Amino acid sequence: MDERGLGLIGALLEQRYRVDALLARGGMSSVYRGLDTRLDRRVAIKVMDARFADDQTFVDRFEREARSAAKIHHPNVVAVHDQGVDHHPGGDLVYLVMELVDGGTLRDLLTARGGAIDLPLAFAIVEPVVSALAAAHRAGLVHRDVKPENVLIGHEGEHGTTVKVGDFGLVRAVASAGTTSSSIILGTVAYLSPEQVTTGNATSRGDVYSAGILLYEMLTGVTPYTGDNPLSIAYRHVNDDVPAPALTVPGLPPALDELVVRATRRDPAARPADGAAFLAELQALRAHLGIPRVGVPVPEPTLADRTVPVSPVEVERARSWTPPPSSDAMTSDATSDGGVLEIADATRPATPVPALPAANATIVRQIPAGFQAAGPQGTRAMLRADLDQLSAQELGPPSLGTPPPQLPPPHLSGPMMMPPPPRPPVNRRGRIVLWSLVSVLVVALVSTGTWWFVDGRWSTVPEVTGLDLVTAQEKLADSDLRAEVERVPDNTVEAGVALRTEPASGNDVLRGEPVRLIVSSGRPKVPDVREGATxxxxxxxxxxxxxxxxxxxxxxxxxxxxxxxxxxxxxxxxxxxxxxxxxxxxxxSKGPEPRPVPDLRGKSHDEAFAELQALGFEPVDLEPQYDAAVPGGYVIGTDPAAGTVLEVGQKVGVVASNSITVPDLGGKSADEATSIVAGLGLQLQVQEIGGRNRVLGQNPAASSNVPPGSVIIVITTI
The missing domain is CATH 3.30.10.20 (Trypsin Inhibitor V; Chain A)
Incomplete structure (x- = not known):
């Protein structure tokens, strides 16, 4: 952390927001952990670079974008709490107060996993990201800078995690600042849509493109395009098709390849219309492929990136370089947290200008040819004029040949040195004829090249609406166009009939390029869903x-x-x-229908339990009670009582009788009667009236039901 980051620590913005610690810094802003002292709430505070504070156009746009972003209430969008301008002693500070997400970024997770992640985890992340974009698009807001650094993964609740998208509208605010112009391409080059590069237009379909690149990177560990500089990568967005992920990671499902390719088509009209449409396709693909739902691990924030230190000698050597007087210097503020790289104003210097690194500057290590590093990606401001110049270099007419190398004259010395031979006479007439032929050839080649690049390589999409599928495909083939068939339902057009093309008929398309042929599949049908599905x-x-x-x-x-x-x-x-x-x-299903508790009085214990279990209840024993009318061990009632309506699975208490049936003691001796009664848990009281010591009578009578411990009176003779 340097003095610039430390300068605000402890400051109280507008007497409310305390700045506690620097979390990250880029070329446009710094993000701090802070505290809302009024609400005693932990927050994240984004403080814009000082150069924006004096730009009233930026401040006005920043306030409008903050208000728009604050209207998005969605669990996957970083909430915007407040915005303002603090009049700091060192100058005004434009700031934004946001929800603090306790965790790391998708970039941190990709770095921890070595670049690529598995398919279930990729879907667990891309679905909430696209859901957040869908919410923004419904509110009329476009993100413009979807990338791993703007996808936050944090803890939620005691054990849960959440995926949130941040920085809605910030790029648009910066684009309006006086520090930029309409000739500037602003965004993160690895994820820029072609239309952002060529026209600066940012729409919901552009966000879909960037989200498609994001999914590609999660699946493969790399972004699809590489180049010697940001402009060459931007050029490839405009002129190349994003390859299928399976070309890098064999074995990925073809349906997944198709979705990624469709989301990243160069023609915006060929992509899903917005986040909601893309989300619906992702959810349908998850159901089709049976992709399981998994939790998203919270990564540890890291400052590590693919950089190595530059020595002080190299720094001083770079600092000592002085540009030509007519050059406009190129400035950079490269950061490991995805900061800004700005290429200033409209004219590239005639002599390449080396960047002037700070004392602690870093340089990027080399990565294998053909791949873009899956590392921190900075939001970039690039010149559209530079892209046009690059396009002219890439697409210009073929050269007549490379001029012969200019060799230095031989250095001759010593005694053997000889004078050069005399020059032969110049054939001026032959030279004139030769140059005439060369001129004709140049004109012919330039004309041919101009025709090819302006008209010849293009073909007009024919009208195919209403044709059957085979005829429509043949008509496109006759125009040197390749049909990619997509079937969609239609209420009125029968199955197999062409509805339209994307791009629409009349548009010019490069010969051999794919054209989406939209064919009716007839009226939609209710799908077959298995019983018991979620x-x-x-x-x-x-x-x-x-x-x-x-x-x-x-x-x-x-x-x-x-x-x-x-x-x-x-x-x-x-x-x-x-x-x-x-x-x-x-x-x-509401589950089994609630049912009444049955009347189990008089039934045996086993019968009662079996009947309750058959009805879906859970029987439990309660304390036995005495009932003179019910023999011991048989049921006298339930709790809840019979007739009470309960949901299946609830417990029902069973109360059994603990009464004891009095035995017949007639004719027994006193000793025998005592033994029998004691064995039943009863007591015996003997009354002798003489005779033969045999029981003549008893009270209570035989077969009566009495409580445990009751006294049985018998009369015996001596």
Missing amino acids: LAEAQDAVRAAHLNPATDDGINEYHDSVDKGRVIRLDPAGGTPMNLNERVEIVV
Whole structure:
């Protein structure tokens, strides 16, 4: 941490936000851990670079973008709490107060995992990212700078994790500042959409492109394009197709390749329209491939990147270089946290200008040819004029040949030195003829090259609407275009008939390039969803069929074999033709229907337990009680009482009788009667009236039910 980062530590912005520690710093801003002293809440404070504070255009745009971002209330969007301008002794400070996410970034996770992550984890991250973009797009906000450094992964609750997207609108605010111009390309070069490079237009489809590159990087560990400099990478976004991830990581599902390629098409109209459309395709693909849901580990924040120190000697050597007077210097502020690289103003110097590193500057290590390092990616400001110059170099007409090398004259010395031979006479007429031929050839080549690059390599997309699939494909092939068929449902056009092309008919496309041929698959049909599927699975399947899933407690049903919360069926049933986005009701099980507790009085203990278990209740024994009418061991009641309606699975207490049936002691001797009664837990009282010492009578009578410990009176004779 240097003095610039330490300068604000301990400051109280606008008498409310205390700056505690520097978390990260880029070329446009620094991010601090802080405290909202009014609400006693931990926050993140982004303080913009001082050069923006005096730019009223930027301040106004910054405030508007902050207000717009604060309106997005979504669990996967970093919440914006406040914004303001603090009048600091060292100058005004423009700042933004945000939710503090306790964790690291997706870049930290990719670094910890060696670049690539597995498919379930990639989906666990990209879905909430795209969900956040969908929320922003619904609010009319475009992110413009989707990259791993802006995807935060943090702890949530006691054991959970969350994925959040930050920095909504910041790039747009910077783009409006007086420090930039319309000739500047602003963004992170590895993730820039082609239209951001060529026109500066940023739309929801541009965010989809960047999210597609993000998914590509998570799956492969690299970004798709590499180049000698940022402009060459930007050039490849405009002129190359993003390759399928499986070309780098064999074995990935073809359907996944198709989705990544579709999301990153150069033509914006060929991509999903916005975050919501891309999210629906991701969810449908998850359901189709059966990708399991997994938790996202929270990475440790790291400052490590692919850099090595530059020696002080190299620094001083770079500092000592002086540019030509007419040159506009090139400045950089490279950071390990994904900061800004700015290429100043509109004219590239005639002589290459080396960057002037600071004393602690770093240089990037070499990576294998053909790959872009999956490391920290900075938001970059580049000149569109430079891109045009690069395009002219790449696409210009073929050269007539490389001029012969200019060799130095031989250095002759010593006694053997001889004078050069006399020059032969110059054939001026032949030279004129030769140059005339060369001129004609140059004109012919330039004309041919100009025709090819302006007109010849392009083909116009023909009109195919209403044609059958085979005829439409043949018509595109006749125009030297390659048809990529995509079937979509349509309410009125029968299956197999062409609906449109993307790009639309009349547009010019490079010969041999793919054109999406959209063909009707007929009216959408209700999908077949298995009984017992989860609600999320059913909703994904219905959305993938271009229908509208609906749930309502009023249509849910009790079911003895389908678990509570699982799907019983769809209404209408699977296979039923519907209109696009028509409502399909998902009937969900409420579990087994509640039922009354049965009357078990007088039944044996085993019979009572078996009957309760058959009804789905859980029987438990309660303390026995005395009942004169029910023999011992038989049920006298339940708790809850018979007739009480309970949900299946609840406990029902069983109360058994503890009464003892009095035995018949007639004719027994006093000793025998005493032994029998004691064995039953009763007591015997003998009354002798003479005679033969045999029981003549007893009270209570035989077969009576008495409480344990009762006294039995018998009369005997001596």
